[in-house]
Amino acid sequence: MFMLLLLLTTLHSADRELQAEKRFVEQVQHVRTSAAALKGTPPPVQTVEEPVDEELVQQLEQELPEVDYGYWYRYAKPNKYRMNETCALYPDPLDLHLHNIYWQTFINANVTFRLYAAYLDLRPGVKLPKGVVRVLATANQINNEFPPTHCQLWYADHKEPIMTRVSEYLSIWISSWGHTPLLNYPHLLSCPVPDLPPNLQYVTPRTVSLVTKSCERASNSLRVHYDIPPVLNDTIKDSSGSSLNSTSSSNSTAKLSFGVCVKGFDFPYMDLSERLIEWFELQRLMGASRVYAYMYDVHPAVQRVLDYYQRIGYLELRPLTLANGMPRLRHYQHLLLQQRRLVKRLNELIPYNDCFYRNMYRYDYLVNVDIDEVIMPLGTLRSWQDVLDTDQEATIAKCPNGHVSMCFINAYFTKVVPEAQNHEQLEADQLYVLQHTMRHRDYSRPNRATKCFHNTRYSLTLHNHFTLKWLPGSCNTRSVSTKLAHMQHYREPDASYELSELVEDRSAWKYANELRAGVEYVWMHLDDVLEQSVDTEEQNALEDLEEQETDLEQAQEQQQMLQQAQSSKTTN
Ligand SMILES: *[C@@H]1O[C@H](CO)[C@@H](O)[C@H](O)[C@H]1NC(C)=O
Ligand SMILES: *[C@@H]1O[C@H](CO)[C@@H](O)[C@H](O)[C@H]1NC(C)=O
Ligand SMILES: *[C@@H]1O[C@H](CO)[C@@H](O)[C@H](O)[C@H]1NC(C)=O
Numbered sequence: 001m002f003m004l005l006l007l008l009t010t011l012h013s014a015d016r017e018l019q020a021e022k023r024f025v026e027q028v029q030h031v032r033t034s035a036a037a038l039k040g041t042p043p044p045v046q047t048v049e050e051p052v053d054e055e056l057v058q059q060l061e062q063e064l065p066e067v068d069y070g071y072w073y074r075y076a077k078p079n080k081y082r083m084n085e086t087c088a089l090y091p092d093p094l095d096l097h098l099h100n101i102y103w104q105t106f107i108n109a110n111v112t113f114r115l116y117a118a119y120l121d122l123r124p125g126v127k128l129p130k131g132v133v134r135v136l137a138t139a140n141q142i143n144n145e146f147p148p149t150h151c152q153l154w155y156a157d158h159k160e161p162i163m164t165r166v167s168e169y170l171s172i173w174i175s176s177w178g179h180t181p182l183l184n185y186p187h188l189l190s191c192p193v194p195d196l197p198p199n200l201q202y203v204t205p206r207t208v209s210l211v212t213k214s215c216e217r218a219s220n221s222l223r224v225h226y227d228i229p230p231v232l233n234d235t236i237k238d239s240s241g242s243s244l245n246s247t248s249s250s251n252s253t254a255k256l257s258f259g260v261c262v263k264g265f266d267f268p269y270m271d272l273s274e275r276l277i278e279w280f281e282l283q284r285l286m287g288a289s290r291v292y293a294y295m296y297d298v299h300p301a302v303q304r305v306l307d308y309y310q311r312i313g314y315l316e317l318r319p320l321t322l323a324n325g326m327p328r329l330r331h332y333q334h335l336l337l338q339q340r341r342l343v344k345r346l347n348e349l350i351p352y353n354d355c356f357y358r359n360m361y362r363y364d365y366l367v368n369v370d371i372d373e374v375i376m377p378l379g380t381l382r383s384w385q386d387v388l389d390t391d392q393e394a395t396i397a398k399c400p401n402g403h404v405s406m407c408f409i410n411a412y413f414t415k416v417v418p419e420a421q422n423h424e425q426l427e428a429d430q431l432y433v434l435q436h437t438m439r440h441r442d443y444s445r446p447n448r449a450t451k452c453f454h455n456t457r458y459s460l461t462l463h464n465h466f467t468l469k470w471l472p473g474s475c476n477t478r479s480v481s482t483k484l485a486h487m488q489h490y491r492e493p494d495a496s497y498e499l500s501e502l503v504e505d506r507s508a509w510k511y512a513n514e515l516r517a518g519v520e521y522v523w524m525h526l527d528d529v530l531e532q533s534v535d536t537e538e539q540n541a542l543e544d545l546e547e548q549e550t551d552l553e554q555a556q557e558q559q560q561m562l563q564q565a566q567s568s569k570t571t572n
């Protein structure tokens with residue numbers, strides 16, 4: 001056991017080391033070795049090989065995934081990439097203005113940008129033959145004029161940068177939702193790719209830098225993501241161990257694919273393992289190909305669940321810090337996210353939009369949900385694909401290109417647990433979603449607290465609840481009928497209610513057997529380093545975490561209606 005832990009510590013990054021250390025401590029406490037004894041026995045000396053060359057590049061890229069060290073090491077540095085001796089020298093990664101680990105600072109006149117990631121957008125709706133490089137960033141202003149900004153685009157095997165100018169500064173927030181000076185507002189900056197020399201016609205850019213004057217040596221450099229779909233034989237294992245097509249749910253004739261995006265996990269104190277496993281298995285049963293999530297900080301037991309899903313390839317986890325620079329410290333960061341709602345809300349738009357752009361070529365739809373939410377197919381429908389197929393029969397004539405997003409009406413599933421009627425129900429009590437079947441009879445209004453499938457062909461900027469802006473060609477957001485599906489939200493409604501207002505809704509039960517089998521399988525295959533501790537009080541505390549955000553949600557709902565009204569005016 002000790003050796004295993006040592007191995008763990010050496011294998012994992014600094015962050016994980018902390019976790020492993022914690023596990024180690026817990027383990028030691030578990031076998032009742034006193035803390036004093038631990039201090040008295042220093043661990044054996046560990047030598048860490050210093051990586052060199054390609055191996056070093058690999059390590060650096062793991063530490064800072066958005067900085068393309070490989071490009072610097074293999075092309076830009078040995079071949080002195082630049083426009084000429086005095087113009088646009090390629091930035092040395094060691095000179096980048098890093099900010100709070102995962103951001104890079106770019107100051108232009110009076111505006112401070114923090115850059116997070118960049119993506120090549122080649123979707124037909126962009127209407128530019130070479131597409132546009134989009135930079136996801138924050139700016140310390142909203143709704144004000146931006147100073148002119150230049151983009152330097154770099155290509156493999158091409159010494160000079162391609163210069164272009166930022167053509168658009170799309171805000172991913174509406175200032176009327178709340179705005180104070182000194183905060184960082186998420187924006188999407190666009191660098192349209194200009195005409196290219198013949199040797200670059202079919203090449204995509206490797207990195208992008210933003211500068212005030214085109215000849216400047218940049219202080220920032222981001223890898224440009226263009227992640228085309230995984231190859232057909234890229235299969236993942238489902239919980240029964242059999243091979244499953246990554247783009248299909250339970251039916252191999254499935255034609256639509258769904259990726260799920262989850263904002264930054266911030267559960268340092270709660271062991272949500274059980275709920276989380278259930279949630280993952282449900283996503284899979286509904287047809288999610290893979291889950292993409294972001295990490296602030298989680299309880300070690302939750303980390304173990306996340307490790308498992310990463311290991312089997314069903315979860316991609318990215319680290320995240322706050323754009324403003326508040327440090328990534330367990331207790332401080334959590335307190336801040338709890339008590340500074342605006343900071344939290346602004347920051348969560350980064351993972352939603354990053355997840356969308358990173359994965360837009362891999363899936364037909366990206367789904368933004370929280371881990372207390374499940375978009376549930378109703379009646380005889382079993383998968384998200386079924387829901388869209390059925391809905392499409394009614395809409396295809398009016399909307400041949402599809403809707404920019406398909407949204408699901410919010411339904412509150414309360415804490416109230418009905419008494420088990422039979423043996424099967426008693427047994428199922430172990431699973432939260434099978435146990436919690438009491439739904440408030442009133443659905444939320446369409447648009448209110450809704451969650452959507454975002455169409456990857458059209459969405460441009462995304463918000464937690466809906467698409468903010470989209471490319472031409474699609475129809476407006478559609479609210480899917482509650483006859484086909486709804487969004488099961490496991491929390492208490494904002495207003496107090498009588499028990500008589502609850503109705504029993506056992507929609508989740510159609511998955512009971514598969515869900516139970518899936519969850520059981522996962523528990524059996526998590527590694528056994530940590531002792532399982534299940535505290536139902538902690539589990540139930542998830543709902544209490546949800547703050548009442550009535551005002552903000554109302555404002556956002558209005559905004560969406562306004563947006564739709566405007567958009568239908570311009571398309572008619
Ligand atoms: C370097 O390139 C810039 C931009 O193309 C140009 O204005 C400048 O004259 C060049 N300088 C030299 C020394 O060639
Ligand atoms: C920067 O200057 C512009 C133009 O004068 C102004 O509109 C904007 O508010 C300023 N931004 C900041 C962050 O001071
Ligand atoms: C399947 O994967 C293998 C190895 O990863 C690769 O060599 C092969 O070309 C792939 N086949 C197809 C049809 O993509």
Ligand SMILES: *[C@@H]1O[C@H](CO)[C@@H](O)[C@H](O)[C@H]1NC(C)=O
Nearest residue numbers: 250251252253254382386389
């Ligand atoms: C798959 O879907 C098709 C049509 O959508 C249906 O006829 C068939 O029964 C489904 N198969 C399974 C195994 O669910």
Ligand SMILES: *[C@@H]1O[C@H](CO)[C@@H](O)[C@H](O)[C@H]1NC(C)=O
Nearest residue numbers: 232243244245246248251252
């Ligand atoms: C995966 O998809 C391919 C092509 O769509 C199909 O031929 C194959 O049977 C599928 N495999 C499974 C295990 O569903």
